Amino acid sequence: MTTTRRPGDRPVALVTGASRGIGRAIVLRLARTHDVLAVARSATELDALVEEVRDSGGSCDAIVLDLTDADAVARALGGLHVDVLVNNAGIGIMRPLLEMEPEEWRAMMAVNVDALYHVTRALLPGMVTRGAGHVVTLGSMAGRSAFAGGTAYTGTKHFVVGFSESLMMEVRDQGVKVSVVMPGSVNTSFGRGGKDGKPGALEADDVAAAVEHLIATPPNVLVSRVELRPLRPPGRG
Numbered sequence: 001m002t003t004t005r006r007p008g009d010r011p012v013a014l015v016t017g018a019s020r021g022i023g024r025a026i027v028l029r030l031a032r033t034h035d036v037l038a039v040a041r042s043a044t045e046l047d048a049l050v051e052e053v054r055d056s057g058g059s060c061d062a063i064v065l066d067l068t069d070a071d072a073v074a075r076a077l078g079g080l081h082v083d084v085l086v087n088n089a090g091i092g093i094m095r096p097l098l099e100m101e102p103e104e105w106r107a108m109m110a111v112n113v114d115a116l117y118h119v120t121r122a123l124l125p126g127m128v129t130r131g132a133g134h135v136v137t138l139g140s141m142a143g144r145s146a147f148a149g150g151t152a153y154t155g156t157k158h159f160v161v162g163f164s165e166s167l168m169m170e171v172r173d174q175g176v177k178v179s180v181v182m183p184g185s186v187n188t189s190f191g192r193g194g195k196d197g198k199p200g201a202l203e204a205d206d207v208a209a210a211v212e213h214l215i216a217t218p219p220n221v222l223v224s225r226v227e228l229r230p231l232r233p234p235g236r237g
Contacts, residue, residue: 010035010059013215014082016067016119017089019045021188022138025208026086030215031058034084039063067115077122084215085123087116087137090156097151105152112156116163124171131175136211137164139182141227157182161225168224177222179214183207184229200232 013030017023018038027038031053038060040046046062053060065076067089091111093104120135127133142150143157161180168178185201210228217223 011083012037012081013084013086014039014063014077014080014123015086015088016040016115017138019049022183022186022204022207023086023088024049025204026088026211027053027060029205029208029212030084030086031056031060033216035059035061037061037063037080037082039065039067040089041066067119068110070114070118073115073118074122077119079126080123081126082123083127083132084134084136085120085127086211087119087135089115089119090138092153094149094153095151096149100152108152108156112153113159116160120167124176127176128171128174133175134177134179134215135164135167136179136181136214138207138211139164139180141182141184141229143180143182144227165224168222172222179222179224179226181207181210181214181226181228183210184227185233200230202228202230 011034013034014037015023015027015030016039018027019040019042023040027036027049030036036053036059038046038049041064043062043064046064050060050062063076066072089111091108093100093108095104116137124135127135137160139160140157142154143161146154161182164178164180171178183202186207187201187203207228210226214223214226
């Protein structure tokens with residue numbers, strides 16, 4: 001699959017995990033200034049998102065894709081012209097190591113670690129060739145701390161920080177920005193509680209606003225890490 005851009009076209013942003021939560025909020029914000037490619041597994045939820053964006057005058061196309069399938073990712077994303085990649089897809093299974101089943105461990109690694117490689121590896125070469133682009137990856141404050149029951153999850157988020165900061169050093173001299181956004185508690189269904197309605201937590205749009213700000217920084221400015229916390233946290237975070 002390939003795309004081309006004409007002079008004067010809006011920049012293209014691709015967002016993974018776009019069908020709900022933070023990813024959905026990022027799509028809605030970036031669609032004001034970008035042509036957005038929304039990637040997720042749920043066709044129904046993506047269709048609803050695309051319709052909402054287009055009804056508001058924005059541009060959005062859906063890509064239904066299992067990011068854990070390396071060959072499918074290469075076929076679907078290889079050759080795309082993407083100016084901004086937002087690696088947002090992730091899962092959280094919060095369970096002590098001795099209670100975690102092997103398939104749960106593998107699922108966490110497949111989405112939070114392997115898929116991050118598959119998607120970035122598919123789109124980064126085009127950015128390097130053009131000498132411009134921005135890779136933004138959604139991490140977590142769990143990437144600099146730990147908690148009981150987070151053996152796998154915090155491990156993957158520490159990986160995200162190390163991956164992002166090392167990649168930043170690899171490609172910054174070629175004109176490509178790399179940033180990691182690390183939110184604390186966010187009021188979505190993701191996480192330890194698995195329920196909406198966390199008093200004092202960040203909202204998904206708060207995180208989306210931080211991503212939007214990163215992408216809008218001047219060409220010579222690189223913000224490599226953002227730690228985003230609620231002002232009055234509901235407990236820790």
